[in-house]
Amino acid sequence: MMTIEQQNNQNENRSGQNNKLFVGLDVGTMNLVCARSDQTDQIKITRNVFLPIDDEIASSDFSELSHIQDSEGKIYVIGQDAFNFSNVFGQPVCRPMKRGVISSDEIDAVEILTLIIKNLIGDINGKEVYCTYSIPAESLDSGKSITYHERVFARILNTIGVNNAPLNEAMAIIYSECRNERFSGIGISMGAGMVNVCVSYRGLETLKFSIEQSGDWIDNNVAESLNMVPNRVTNIKEKYLNLKEGFNKHPNKKIRRVLEAIEYYYYAMMETIIKEIIIEFEKKVDLDLEESLPVVVSGGTSMPEGFIDRFKVEFSKYELPFELSEIRKANNPLTAVANGLMIKSMASAI
Amino acid sequence: MILNITAKGLTFRIIEKNLEIKTPARLRFNENAILIIMSELRRQNIHSWYITSDQNTPLRSTPKTAINKFGKLNKPIKIEKDKKSDCLVCQNKLDILIEMVESLSKKQFVSNIQPSQKTNVEHQFFTSQKDEFIPTIDISNMEISTSGQKIVDNEQDVDLHKLAAELKNVTGGNDDN
Numbered sequence: 335m336m337t338i339e340q341q342n343n344q345n346e347n348r349s350g351q352n353n354k355l356f357v358g359l360d361v362g363t364m365n366l367v368c369a370r371s372d373q374t375d376q377i378k379i380t381r382n383v384f385l386p387i388d389d390e391i392a393s394s395d396f397s398e399l400s401h402i403q404d405s406e407g408k409i410y411v412i413g414q415d416a417f418n419f420s421n422v423f424g425q426p427v428c429r430p431m432k433r434g435v436i437s438s439d440e441i442d443a444v445e446i447l448t449l450i451i452k453n454l455i456g457d458i459n460g461k462e463v464y465c466t467y468s469i470p471a472e473s474l475d476s477g478k479s480i481t482y483h484e485r486v487f488a489r490i491l492n493t494i495g496v497n498n499a500p501l502n503e504a505m506a507i508i509y510s511e512c513r514n515e516r517f518s519g520i521g522i523s524m525g526a527g528m529v530n531v532c533v534s535y536r537g538l539e540t541l542k543f544s545i546e547q548s549g550d551w552i553d554n555n556v557a558e559s560l561n562m563v564p565n566r567v568t569n570i571k572e573k574y575l576n577l578k579e580g581f582n583k584h585p586n587k588k589i590r591r592v593l594e595a596i597e598y599y600y601y602a603m604m605e606t607i608i609k610e611i612i613i614e615f616e617k618k619v620d621l622d623l624e625e626s627l628p629v630v631v632s633g634g635t636s637m638p639e640g641f642i643d644r645f646k647v648e649f650s651k652y653e654l655p656f657e658l659s660e661i662r663k664a665n666n667p668l669t670a671v672a673n674g675l676m677i678k679s680m681a682s683a684i
Numbered sequence: 685m686i687l688n689i690t691a692k693g694l695t696f697r698i699i700e701k702n703l704e705i706k707t708p709a710r711l712r713f714n715e716n717a718i719l720i721i722m723s724e725l726r727r728q729n730i731h732s733w734y735i736t737s738d739q740n741t742p743l744r745s746t747p748k749t750a751i752n753k754f755g756k757l758n759k760p761i762k763i764e765k766d767k768k769s770d771c772l773v774c775q776n777k778l779d780i781l782i783e784m785v786e787s788l789s790k791k792q793f794v795s796n797i798q799p800s801q802k803t804n805v806e807h808q809f810f811t812s813q814k815d816e817f818i819p820t821i822d823i824s825n826m827e828i829s830t831s832g833q834k835i836v837d838n839e840q841d842v843d844l845h846k847l848a849a850e851l852k853n854v855t856g857g858n859d860d861n
Contacts, residue, residue: 368833369838371844371845374838374844375837375838375839376835376836376837376838377835377836377838378833378834378835379833379834379835379836380833380834398831399831400828400829400830400831401828401829401830402826402827402828402829403826403827403829404825404826404827405825405826412828412830413830413833414834415831444821445821445822445823445826446826448821448823449823449826449828450828452823452828453828453830453833454833464810489819489820489821490821492820493820493821493823497810498810499810509847509851513842513847513850516854517851517854536854537851537854665839666836666838666839668836669836669838673838673844676844677844677847677848677851678848678851680844680845680848681848681849681851681852682810682852683810
């Protein structure tokens, strides 16, 4: 039978072990996704957008909508509500991030982003929190540094009160999806702002890069071609795009026209991704690989029906500098990055 | 220290410490990796070492190019074939060397450390929000009100804690990828 002192020590040990919380935070241009180790059966997602409300309509009741209000009474509708609101009024939303990194256009973005992320991560009272957050690789298109972006998010997470570390988002896919290949493979994260690619050998980054031709690039080009607001294109894309059936199957003529344009830009994007993988691999990878590599694709831009089949067709047109075992979609393309980040948090802090 | 280049990769051997670090099989160092390692040795005031190769295995062009390039920037490097006697340099720099190599091992150049003695090198993957001086963002004048986030099911066919342990086992865990 234990003494009271022994019982207290045992309780203290148990609460010490339960005190650690591991978080994976996927910071995307369109979506913020959070995985927590104490809730592994579910993952939270929120739109990374906000909409400042004009003073004229600020007196309306916004209690039903997700929003942020500052001490001066300025209101910002946030998340999916901002997206829906902007579609109703034909007003573009504000994006704290652009092309995969923190936006320099939005003066209020950092404070709003901090609150959104704090709300997304949720209650961490009494917990020792370890959070790995996603960062992109340097862009081949612009060559811009990601240092500022990385440090701003470190600052946001410090403000919230969590220990934090960055990780390439495509690498996170490898951690989440390539256990059977001993964490060797090519991860492709196709977000709104960027496509990130990472080649991993036994869990080590061998090559990484990003290109800015992704979801937003498609939406913006289609919008410009058809004189539309980009987030309306996004709406149509997310609701109706089917690369297997093709745009001709849709009954509505106006939507068919939009889908046609979207498809053309999708194929152009795929071609660019494959060509850059080949070029970068030949330039920078000095591995004498004995094994074939899988390509694992994740991210909202890869979600349309028929995407993988079409991607396989595009890949088959090229001679690759490595042996390809298969091309597959992540188990859950929206959450694979957050999952992989959380796994990395666990692996690094246990 | 002996830097041994073979067809199977690179081996660092510090005999007195019974410390040997090998690259994964068939993973060759690229030129940049070799230059960085040798620069680190230079920085640690380790000025002489022997680079050997298997008698039957000529130096591959990549490391040879790197060695030649380094040789031009700094002092010439002695390359000997079938060097059998162990060469230990800068006895008092051994601890620094071990620390440096262990640190490099966590930067993806090598893996599979088999030390006979542990060092005090601690590698921090996470930036501690308590220790590092980073100014916080002032959100005290803002309030958030949300109806919650979208929640999706996260069906897994594997225990995530087990997966994390496997990852740590394969990569060594605290690397700064």
